[in-house]
Each structure stands twice: as structure tokens, then as C-alpha cells.
Amino acid sequence: MPHDVIMPALGMAQDSGLIVSWLKSPGDAVKAGDALMEVETDKATMEVEAQADGFLTRVTAAAGDNVPVGNVVAVIAETADAEEDEADPAAQPEAVEEPPNESASTDMPEGKSVIMPALGMAQDTGLLVSWQKAPGDAVAADDVLFEVETDKSTMEVPAGHDGFIAALLAEAGDSVPVGESVAIISAEKPADPQRRSAAAAAKPAAASPASGTRAQEAPPAKATAPVKPTPAPVKVAAVEGVILASPKARRLALEEGLNLSRLVEAGHPQPFHVRDLETLRTMPARDAATAASSGETAARHLSARVSSDGLARFLAWAREETDRSADATTLLAGFAKASLSAVEGHADPVVLVETMYGSARFPAPAQDDEYTASEEADLIVRDLRASSLSGLRMGAEAAPVLTLVQDGETLTLTLECAPGDLDARAAIALVSEFAGRLENPLRHLL
Template sequence: MPHEVIMPALGMAQDTGKIVSWLKSAGDAVKAGDALFEVETDKATMEVESPADGYLTDVQADAGADVPVGNVIALVSDTAEDSGSAAQAPVDAGGSDDASLPDGKAVIMPALGMAQDTGVIVAWHKGLGDAVAAGDILFEVETDKATMEVEAGTDGFVAALLAEADEAAPVGDTIAIISPEKPANPVQRSIADGGAAKPAATPDPAPKAKGEPKSSPKKAPKAQAFTSADGRILASPKARRLALEQGLDLNRLVEAGHPQPFHVADIEVLSTMPAQTAGQTAAPPRRLTADLPTDGSCAFTEWATENTDLQDANAILAGLAAASLGRDTAIIAVESFEQSRAYTVPAGPFSAITKAEDDSAPDLILRDLRLSRVSTVDLGEEDAPVLTLTRTNSGLTITLECAGHHLAASAAVTLLSEFAGRMEQPLRHLL
């Protein structure tokens, strides 16, 4: 089945991209990751890679052409012959009846990768009519590889929202409009109902007849705070970083009943909350240690690299740490002597572990100092919980450090206990 090569969006204010040059010719054999062409916008020039192995076919645009974001410009096919299936009409900006949309700057669904056709809107951070600045977070988008916060890209007011949370929008489609003036009739649409406009404001009720009893207003239900089963506080990487930089405790949002996961807008709320009294002390940083008489991981890693396809010792460490964290999937960063490598670790065998994207925010940092002279660490909290390995005379010391809002006390104890057990007896990971 052919794989589409689309014009990527390098920014929210980008409508088109110019093909600077083709680095491969039609009919050439290509590998996944090979650079196919260079694309230029007003802000950047980048190489676009092939999404799969195959042959470059059905090239739809020459060097120097401006192509709308999201348009298919070539295929990577199983054979070198053109299929004729890549022709594509210009992308429709946001659905039917465009004449009914307010004037303003279009916000498109960005492409986070070449193999991405759609993006799922996780949540809108701004509502209809809200004032926004160019750097404000407008929404969160999720693909099969990443979740990212998308900025408004321009100052103004939210005049139209053309998709709802949890809906998948095609890459390059207009999903919002930001107008320079506050809109008189903002538009709300849903992809599920074909883009039909929804009323943005409730019409005034008809006058009541005399003697008709007045209905008492119903209070909106209070949002329920959600906490993960393992005691973690759920928050985006940027929200965690801002909270740490500003010395804010995410536990206060939990106690106040704010629903999780927390985002940048919640950090703004947290920063304006009244100062804590003496009886409302923020959760202190956590530091726990475990001493092991023996380090069984070295012999296990040596055996695995000699007798199996597992050749990356750091990936094995990441697998042991992720299993101790108890999640379906976790990003584990393994550090050693100023070198760091992140891994995506799903629940299951070591063979399922893959290298994570370079900019992936880790759920856990594993710092391996066993080959150094450092014997004790007390470095304080970081952006994610940190497990540090240090040598003792005959065994191993494991230190867990994290902020109070990273892990509940019980979750921290469980993480360290589980990881210590796996480092002492790695075979338990296989049971």
C-alpha cells in the first residue's frame, strides 16, 4: 500500500511550503528516514524524510512550487511505476459553507510527522470569544507518537472553533479562526456532524406569562478531580516544568478539586491562589534509598547481550525501571557521564523497547553512576523522578529523588522497592 508524503506544517501561521529542491527523483529507491526534499517557509528550511521503504512515485510538485500544508505531493510505493492516485484537490479550509465563517487568521491542524494524516484534539485551552496572544496555548493535539501544545500564533479573539475535543482533524485543515476584533457571532462546529454550525450563544427565552412559576437556576456540576491509580498527579511536561520553575505545588490544584491532567492554564490559576498558611505546607521533596547486597543486573545484561538479540544495556535498564513504574507505556531517560538516551518502554518483553524521540519528556530518569567514584547523591528534585545507581563495597545503592507532586508517598515506596528487587534479581522481570 502506498504511503503518502505530505507538505508538513512547520508553524501555526504557515499555510503553504515552498519546495526548495528534490533530493530524490521519481522512481528512485528510498529507505525510511531518507531525505526526499527540502521545504522552506518564512521561518525555517528543513529536510522532509521518507515515511517508509519503497520507491518515490507520483511526484505532484516541482522545485520552486508553493504547496498548501497537508497536500499530498508524492507517494512512496512498492514499485517504481506511478499509480496516478496521488492527485489531490486543494485542502478545504474547515468544512462546508465557508461563507458563514468569520474573517480572521486560520489555525490549521499541524503535521507532527510525515506518516501523520490526522491529529486528535485532546483539549481546547481557549473558548469562543476569548482573547488570545500569539504565544498562548490554544489547544493540545495528539498523534500516535506524541502529544504537543499548540500556540495561537497571532493576537486576537477566538472567532471560530471547527472541531471538538477528542475529534480527529485532517492535517492542514482549518480547525479554528482568530479574528483581530471580538466576534459578534462566533461559530462552533463539530467534525462529527459534518461541520454544521452550532449556536454560539443561547437565545433569549420567550417572556413568561404572568403567574408562571420561575424555575430556579441549576448549578453546574463541579468538575471531578481525577488522579491516576498509581497516585501520580497528571500534568503536561510544560505544566510540570513551569510549576517547578515557579516553586508551585501541583498538589494544591488536586486539593482544590481542579480536574486532571493539568496544563499551562492551570499553572496560571495555581500562581494566583492565596499563599498557604502554616497548616497548608506544600508536600516536601522525597528522597528514599535502598541498599542491595548484590547487583544482579550486570550478570543478567552480560548474558542477554551474548545470548539474545538484546544488545543495548541501557535499554535493559530502562525496561527494568519502566516495569517498576507500573504503567502501560513509559518514557525512560538513561543517563551516564553526561550522555542521555530516552527509550519508549511498553509493558511486555525487552524486545518491544524502542528509542524515543529526542525531544520526548521522560516519565522517569535513571542515572547510572556505577562506574564513577560518587557514592552518595542528594541533588534535589528535577522535572521527573530520578533513580540514581551508585556502587558500594560489595553491592549497590539506589536513590530515588522526586518532587512531592511527582509521586505520592506510597507510589514512591512502591517504585523504589520494585526496582530494587529487579536490580537484585532481574529474572523476576521475566516471570
């Protein structure tokens, strides 16, 4: 079936993205993971990847266009000749004029909308974990408004606007489609701030008798617009030796000294979420000998801070010299491979580089090499410079993880790993090697 390509939210307060260039042309065959276009925001320039196999069709935006977040810019169809089936007006369903929704227009306060952001290119919905502000509260643009969880990450989302909370349109625990409004921020303090669930906000108003008459007169196929089905939850298969859990569940388990492997031993289904920690808390404590034998020890957590100027200038130079073909993902993979080789003596370590929008393995796997993320990597590098994070503590994973976040003009590099992955001396050396290359990329070439 056709797959819509939308303008993603590359930043939490981003309203639109500038298409710098298309990397594929209409009619080209594409595979999931292929770079389709290059998008620029006020913070970053990123390549947007295809999320399905097929042919690029119905391209509606050109290079240089500034496109609102959530708008469809192209379609990936099953065949190259699946052109504008909807271009013929006769093929389009006749729009049925509906009376204005009086309750929506009168009840909904005026102001600027805050939408559910896309934290990943394949993300359809986000789980609203908690609100950090209440209706009527004053907020600044940089204040954390809510926390959202996807299958890959948990993020704090800023308000994006100065003002007052006029309405919260979803409750904690609601799964909200990407691009849907979750809050309204007004310039003036609201006299009657509102709070409602996502289901109530999305519920259509009852049709008036007049509209009911029109619906009966119109052909059934044209009476209502098709409703996009809610995506079914993704079932993740467990991988032997790897514990699948949400980032927030890992972080809380680490902070409380809880061992997720005990849920595995007890037969609880993966992936684990925050609600599963309550079951873990009620389990009887183990004696010291049992805990030591099961590896219940704290993960190593090291951080370094360097200036972002060196990396930015080097990337700009490299893109100019290589006709814009250089990218940060390949450069960071090179830094990681050289750093790990210097510390551990690996001849050719496997490095997995993850961003908010996809991942790439270095060296690249053969076409018939089916691998599943981190269990086949010697080191994982998470480039989260496009996010609003300024620091994190996630806990050990299947391989050592180097995470890169940006706070103003400063890059924060964090290494997290299990004690058995790297000893203390090797962990310190790895962070020092990688941080040195970030601050002075020329060191990597010498």
C-alpha cells in the first residue's frame, strides 16, 4: 500500500522544515533506509530516510520550499506508474459541506498549538507519559511541558512558546498521533483553562438534523471521509541475551538498583515499560551471594564536555571539499572505530551509529546479512544533537554506548556500559580518545 512521506519534526519547537534538496527523483526506486531528501531547520540539516520499499511518486514540494511539520511531501507507491490517481477531479469523493462545529469553535480557547512531535521517522504516535505544567500555568518557550515515550526513547518536550496554558488536550497515558495538538498556549492568562483527554478532543460533534438529511441524500461512499486506522501496537521479539525495555524503564531501574533480568527469569513478556517496575519492586530481595552471581552491579557512566565549534567547522569544510557528500554519521563512526581500536586493540570493530531518524552499521552489512541492532555491535554511538536533551543516564545495554547531545555551543559525550564490557581504565581512555577527536577532528586525520 502507498506510504506517505511527511515533513518530520527535527526539533521539539519546530513548525516547518526547509527542503534543501531531493536525493531521489520522481519515479526512482527506493528502499527503506535510503536517503530521500535533505531538510534544514534552525538547528540542524538532516537526511530524511524512506520508511518503505517502492517508487517515489506524487512529490508535492520542491527544493527551497518551507513545509509545515506533518505535511505530506511525497508518496512511496508500489509501482512507478502509480501516478496521480487522485489528480482527476472526477475520481475525488465529493466534499460534503458540514455545519460548523459550534462546540469546537466556542469551547476551544485561542492560542498557539503544541503538537505531538515525531521523535523518529517511523513513529506514528507518542505516549504522553506526564504533564509538567497545569492548565492556567505561565510557561516560557524553553520550559519542559510534557514527557513523551516512543518505542525507542523518552523525551522531555518544551512548550515552544511563551504564554499561559489555555488547554491540555490529552491526559497522561494517552497515545496521541504525531502532528495532533496536545496543548494550546495563549498570550493572555485564560479565564477558564481546560483539560481533556485525547479521545474526547478527537470525538466528532454530533451531526445536526440538517447534516443528517444531507448525508442521506448523498451516496454512501461520499457521505464521510475515510478514517485512517489506528496503527496496531508493534510486537517486539525477544533476542537471546538482550533485555528489551523502554529507555525510561532502564533509567528508573538503574536509579533504584533494580535488575530487569529478574523479570526475564520470572517469565514476564518483553519489552518492559515503567509499569513493569512495580512488579519488580514487589519481588523478594536476593541475598548478597545471589545478587553478585547474577551481575547486579552498577553500570559505568562517564561524561565529557567539549566545544562544538571544531566538529561544525570540520563538517562544513568536508562538505565543501567533497561536494556535500560528507555526513556526520560517517565521521562519528570513524571517530568511534579509531578510538575503540586505540583502547581495546580491535582490528576492525563494528560500530552502530543511531540518530533520532535511523541507524547505520559500520562496516555496512552484506545485503543478505540479517542483523538486529546492538547485539552485533562492539560500540553504539547515539547522535542526539538534534534533540533537546542536555544530558542523560540510561544504563548499560548489550554493547557500550557513546551518546552525543548538544547544549548551546557545548557537546556532551556520555559513555555507559556494563563493568564487564570495559574496565575503568579502558572506559576513561575511550571517552578521552573520542572527546579529543570531537574537539579537534584534524587529530583524527593525522
